């Protein structure tokens with residue numbers, strides 16, 4: 001049995017610091033074999049700098065996904081080109097730097113891959129994520145345990161993707177909205193699904209950003225920097241158990257308590 005922890009969008013330094021301090025304990029306590037994290041918001045709330053990526057890897061994150069903010073910190077592009085532990089969304093144009101899936105070997109020898117896909121509802125136009133998945137899946141190593149990060153605004157996009165890929169991947173986790181949904185489930189014959197796993201960051205906020213800043217912009221339409229908030233930092237994600245046939249047998253919606261009491 002393989003146990004995977006998937007962490008939702010890590011937001012800013014508060015999210016990064018809590019992941020760094022809490023992850024070694026969580027890995028040991030829950031006997032986690034592989035950690036996948038979405039890091040699209042880790043650097044200043046938008047994008048992922050190389051230093052943050054390296055800190056996440058050193059803290060025990062095996063595979064890193066991004067999202068619509070993939071290139072907001074251009075310094076990550078060289079790592080996207082050369083490092084197979086991080087990927088860009090697969091349904092960007094073919095010329096976009098980076099690979100469509102990230103790959104890591106488990107201690108058992110089974111490879112784990114995560115495929116990142118972007119939704120198309122209320123988001124910038126991208127290629128069809130469903131056909132992008134179908135094109136990409138045959139390129140993965142045989143017997144690979146596959147997880148999909150479906151980075152989308154609309155719940156229907158995420159449900160449709162889960163039903164499109166069920167039986168072909170071990171799990172589909174939604175990201176991007178930063179708000180966890182209470183719908184974790186196993187879709188027969190063995191694909192775990194949660195529509196959104198939420199974020200790792202300050203919850204006294206608007207999706208990780210300072211409430212006063214976002215409210216001021218909303219009320220006045222004045223340009224306002226949306227700085228990352230600081231209060232009530234939590235981790236949100238999901239833990240899934242996968243059997244030797246790469247089928248999910250159990251999913252648990254998971255969240256830490258506030259910083260310092262994980």
Ligand SMILES: [Fe+2]
Nearest residue numbers: 009040041176
């Ligand atoms: Fe995000």
Ligand SMILES: [Fe+2]
Nearest residue numbers: 067068069176
């Ligand atoms: Fe996003």
